[in-house]
Amino acid sequence: MADIDIAAEGGRPLRVVQILPALNAGGVERGTVEFARELARLGHESIVISSGGRLAKTIESEGSRHIDMPVHRKSLWSLWQVRPMRRLLTELAPDIVHVRSRVPAWIAWLAWRKMPVATRPRLVSTFHGMYSVNVYSAIMAKAEHCIAISHCVEGYIRENYPQAADRITLVPRGLDPNAFHADACTPAWCEALYEQYPQLQGKQLILMPGRLSRWKGQEAFLQMMATLTQRRGDCHGVVVGDAEPGKQHYLQELLAQRDALGLHDKVTFVGHRNDIAAFYGLAAITCHMSSKAEPFGRTVPESLAAGTPVVAYDRGGAAESLNEAFPEGLVKADDVGAFAERVASLIDHRRHISLPEEYYLQHQVSATLKIYRNLLDKSAL
Known part of the structure; x- marks a missing residue:
């Protein structure tokens, strides 16, 4: 540009x-x-x-x-x-x-x-x-x-x-096209990531980016992953983001929920990262599951710019950009079962995604x- x-x-x-x-x-x-x-x-x-x-x-x-x-x-x-x-x-x-x-x-x-x-x-x-x-x-x-x-x-x-x-x-x-694009995920970056998190290698990564907050949907993501991994054993969830200062107790709640759902070896929390663009490039699907309408939903166009499909609830600003570039990723709001089905149906089917210039x-x-x-x-x- x-x-x-x-x-x-x-x-x-x-x-x-x-x-x-x-x-x-x-x-x-x-x-x-x-x-x-x-x-x-x-x-x-x-x-x-x-x-x-x-x-x-x-x-x-x-x-x-x-x-x-x-x-x-x-x-x-x-x-x-x-x-x-x-x-x-x-x-x-x-x-x-x-x-x-x-x-x-x-x-x-x-x-x-x-x-x-x-x-x-x-x-x-x-x-x-x-x-x-x-x-x-x-x-x-x-x-x-x-x-x-x-x-x-x-x-x-x-x-x-x-x-x-x-x-x-x-x-x-x-979003910055120099940061968010299909080539942000390099072999050297992948090698370093797998050395740190060997459980991710060879998996279809289902990405959940965003700060840890009750309304951002991490709890729903864990429920969705519990359903998805029963259907597909090759999927692994990756939660990128950290809790705000003073709210680290929420991370502990999420880790306890993950373990209670039997997802200890199927969902990894990687905390705050400065390389989210590379995660978009590596992921099979990016998820957006906020429990209320977001004014914009930045992670949606970021992932789409990397060529990675997004599945999101059909509401708020997140639905606007998804409607523009990848409408098949929209799911009825708060329907976790339908969300898991849509993720499963899209994993093996890469599509050309073109994000409009205004994003x-x-x-x-x-x-x-x-x-x-x-x-x-x-x-x-």
Whole structure:
């Protein structure tokens, strides 16, 4: 895919500040890191404000600046950060402030609204979720422009925040084609993986990626694997992802459930990995089994970009990308038996999968820069 030319996007480089709670694991975090990298690569000045995390060093190594600030606490104590944020934004003088979560949005908005209207940055929010509808969540709709990451999120905004209806643009989260492709799984990588996990070698790997959380579907995955392995002894489940800090007890619950289902030698938990793209390339099937509608479901297009089929419940944003590229992977929501049957039927039948351009990073960057430029053009009038 061709690079985006800054001049074609409207002229001068921009100074963009993204604000999110932390930089650990998760789709929002990874998306912020990738977008920051692209901004820097294209000659824009990219700054990320967060409370830190394992990805903060990546931010800086890829050309952006990271500023550590406690913008993550869901507490009234976070209001103490409003004045420091206002001072920081005044010092940085960005063109754009882009908020990606509710607590940072409150801090940034309260700081931003008291800045001089003529010189303050333009304020953009991305709805990464379909939040509970209340005053706390309404802050995301107070931005000058709102980005929805899927059709279902766009519908949620229009239904619950009608005052924002003319300030919404749909921009699907884009994946990096240099990271997610069919050749990401190399022989050397496989050799290293099998040395660490010899039980995976020679198996049809059924992949379950995502952080360990009750609503992400790992429990349903284990139930599905119990059914699937009764039909096919050549299948082995691989759960990629770790529990959030302070929630490691959930991993122990899952391990106990695995053993109770007789899956000790049929499902492997590999924890947090930085090589998920290679796992997609190795897997026979990727599973998406969230117990509620996800706003996007990043693992679905990532796997499809690697050419690996996905089986997912037919709901939410995950169903949108699957409908576009591999509709035969859709299963009635919460039907674990039907899910196992669909996985079994697809294992031996590789198909050509073509993911639409709007699910790639180049489209996301171009569309988001267009939003930025339009806002800045309006402020110049």
